[in-house]
Amino acid sequence: NRFHRESLAAGHSQQWIEQMSRNIIHDLNVYGICVIDNFLGKEKGDTILKEVKGMYVTGLFQKGQLVSTKAPMISQSIRGDHVTWVDGSEPYCETINYLMEILDRVISCCNGMPNNGLFSKYKLCKRTQAMVACYPGKGTHYVKHVDNPNQDGRCITSIYYLNKGWNVKENGGLLRMFPAGHANQVVDIEPIFDRILFFWSDRRNPHEVQPAHAIRFAITVWYFDLEERNQALLRFQEKKTAQHARSQIH
């Protein structure tokens, strides 16, 4: 649909970075969402998928949160999404690290580009580590939510999908977004291999992951707005100090 773009992934030169940034700036200003296909190219995508599968089979993913099945009588509960966090320096994540470096260059290019519209309100210079997520299938899903509903500092969500030959009809696992201000129009995004997605992390973009019936991998990075992040850290610090003071009184 309208904002699916192809990236000329012929290596990642500066002009490629700038072209991607212009696409992201345009789409986030107009739709609040940007989808780019063939982002890193098959070779890099394959290597990232291999690294993620390697982490999964070596049991590096934390157990997913417990979700009970619909059938109450069966007490067995399936585990939901499994996640693990990497900062990219781990020896088994060299190409995941490459993805993070490319994303950092693209986002910093967006940040510095003249006439970047809504981006001019933000200073995008820090991010989270990368969250590598796996839905083990069996109907595991993620309920409708907003990533950053209460100004925790996260400004842009970036999700890189790794699922080859994904068929939503059989496998489910659709990302359904409910962009605010676009009058109950939903945006359905298939989690297909080498696709990258960017969207505003706040209440502009509620979204859900529909039940997945096959193993579904994705890597997410959140970019902070410096000011909002600093305010959030201050609030968090004050809360901790107040709690500490209260705990001293008794």
Ligand SMILES: Cn1c(O)c(C(=O)NCC(=O)O)c(=O)c2ccccc21
């Ligand atoms: C596993 N997983 C998620 O998949 C999404 C999310 O929105 N995913 C969208 C997607 O994978 O298309 C999340 O937003 C999320 C937030 C905290 C912890 C885990 C999380």
Ligand SMILES: [Mn+2]
């Ligand atoms: Mn989310």
